[in-house]
Amino acid sequence: MQDDLRAELIKQFPAEAVEMTESTGKKYYACPTCKRAITLGETRCSGCSQALSWDHIRHEEAAKGTKTATLSFEVGGDFIKGDCRKCPLSYIAKENSENVYECPLKMRANCKLEIS
Ligand SMILES: [Zn+2]
Numbered sequence: 001m002q003d004d005l006r007a008e009l010i011k012q013f014p015a016e017a018v019e020m021t022e023s024t025g026k027k028y029y030a031c032p033t034c035k036r037a038i039t040l041g042e043t044r045c046s047g048c049s050q051a052l053s054w055d056h057i058r059h060e061e062a063a064k065g066t067k068t069a070t071l072s073f074e075v076g077g078d079f080i081k082g083d084c085r086k087c088p089l090s091y092i093a094k095e096n097s098e099n100v101y102e103c104p105l106k107m108r109a110n111c112k113l114e115i116s
Pocket of ligand 1: 031032033034035036045046047048049050
């Protein structure tokens, strides 16, 4: 059986809804499969169509704080830190009706890339 078909079949069996507690103490219900917010009593997740059960609601704490993500990518041999024009992440934006290379991470003047 194909994996995606198997996953769809498994979703037909009700899974217990999860009550998430945010670090602020706010509580909400989430789909156990895709973690999207769901409404109390919903029988099916509108996001991933997981069948839901509310008999034994699970309790989980939402992840706290922040994490660090690291991404490695190739740049040209002549690339130097802060050279947004040659950076593959940059995109062209308008600033005072002029085209500028904008950084999606807002690091233009403070480039944190590590070149090796
Ligand atoms: Zn879902």
